[in-house]
Amino acid sequence: MRRKKTSGPRLWLSAFALFATLASWSQVTSSTAEIKSPDLNLILQRLEDLQHQDPAQARPYEVIREYKVLRGYNPKPTSEVMAQINFVPPDTKTYKIIQAKGDSRGERMVRELLDRETDSAKKVHSDEISRTNYDFVFLRRENFGVVPEYVLGILPKRKDKYLLRGQIWVDASTFRIRRLQGVPAKSPSFWIPTIHITMQFAQLNGMWVPVSFDAIATIRFLGEYTLAGLNIPSSESPSTVPK
Secondary structure, three states, X not given: OOOOOOOHHHHHHHHHHHHHHHXXXXXXXXXXXXXXXXXXXXXXXXXXXXXXXXXXXXXXXXXXXXXXXXXXXXXXXOEEEEEEEEEEOOOEEEEEEEEEEEOHHHHHHHHHHHHHHHHHHOOOOOOOOOOOOEEEEEEEEEEEOOEEEEEXXXXXXXXXXXXXXXXXXXXOOOOOEEEEEEEEOOOXXXXXXEEEEEEEEEEEOOEEEEEEEEEEEEEOOOEEEXXXXXXXXXXXXXXXXXX
């Protein structure tokens, strides 16, 4: 019995059907991916709303922050500084150094950064993480432990030493910023021409505030320094002021 040959047109139609099926599947997959992609405008709207509603903008608070300053790759701190930071609504933030030991240049670096932080409070909304001051780009998803996060690129709309060019990590369930990392859009000062800043945020007495502050800075004529700042419970702060 002779095998019946398949005609050319049938082969062509079969190939066309397979191609159409694959194309259709590709479109469904693409559509599904688009549906699962986060809505950047929604993320930003929720983030901005929460910032404006945060009690930290309307409630006074006080934190004690301990700083350790290291030079180059030396793991031993050259300076240790403790500062008390106070905020009085709507825009008054002050600080005082309550303990300092080691190289006085470390204290000077801490003062420079605290001056930046307290001055920034007076700007009210001019340096907030919002579409008024930044352009945003969705970069990726990450997990902070078991907490899913959106990682967004932040691009300042103007050269301002209080604005950072870098990234933020936004909690995917609460839409609060858990981490901020970047460099100032403008050199912060003659003394510190370049600095890379990382800040971690968490809840404190119902308010969302910075709880740690790390920086790698180039100090003019002195080289690279690393600074690590961490909020500590008030009960652990010194009862006397040595200086």
